[in-house]
Amino acid sequence: MRAAIMLGLTLLLLSVESVAVKLFGFSVTRIDVTLVLVVFLGLRANPVEGAFTAFGVGYLLDVFTGRPTGLYPFLAVLVFLLVRLLASFVDARARGLFALMAAAATFGHALLAVFFSWLTSLGGTGTVATLSGVPLQVGLSLVTAFLIWPLLLKLDPGHERPQSGVLL
Numbered sequence: 001m002r003a004a005i006m007l008g009l010t011l012l013l014l015s016v017e018s019v020a021v022k023l024f025g026f027s028v029t030r031i032d033v034t035l036v037l038v039v040f041l042g043l044r045a046n047p048v049e050g051a052f053t054a055f056g057v058g059y060l061l062d063v064f065t066g067r068p069t070g071l072y073p074f075l076a077v078l079v080f081l082l083v084r085l086l087a088s089f090v091d092a093r094a095r096g097l098f099a100l101m102a103a104a105a106t107f108g109h110a111l112l113a114v115f116f117s118w119l120t121s122l123g124g125t126g127t128v129a130t131l132s133g134v135p136l137q138v139g140l141s142l143v144t145a146f147l148i149w150p151l152l153l154k155l156d157p158g159h160e161r162p163q164s165g166v167l168l
Helices: 002-024 033-044 046-067 071-087 097-122 127-132 134-155
Strands: none
Touching: 002 033, 002 046, 002 134, 033 046, 033 071, 033 134, 046 071, 071 097, 071 134, 097 127, 097 134, 127 134
């Protein structure tokens, strides 16, 4: 059930993102809402359900780009696995830490997407233009992660820590 809700939320957020990108006139960058959801899955979902849902989120992003290559589903699952690995060392259950982790994941995702696109394209055109939009994309994803954290917590409250000093 959680996978269906996350995929529905992905469709909604990608639709809003496409309108916002057009409205604000971004030509080189975008608001990476899908990575925010993949990072949340990496922190909260079990490995099998999270990996399949991350694949679905990446697939929807691939379809929304207009040139489905299979790159974004691969990168979404890779980011999910890296976030799961990092989550064993870093406790990102706070809003600010989640936003920072989403920004770092967006940075890594953008660099990997540019690298693999350059590696597989003829002539490697558009790499410099795409790289110039990465800082704004990371900043916009940081703000987005910070803003949608309460919505994501309502969808999946997870296991919160007990209040300090109160043992029942």
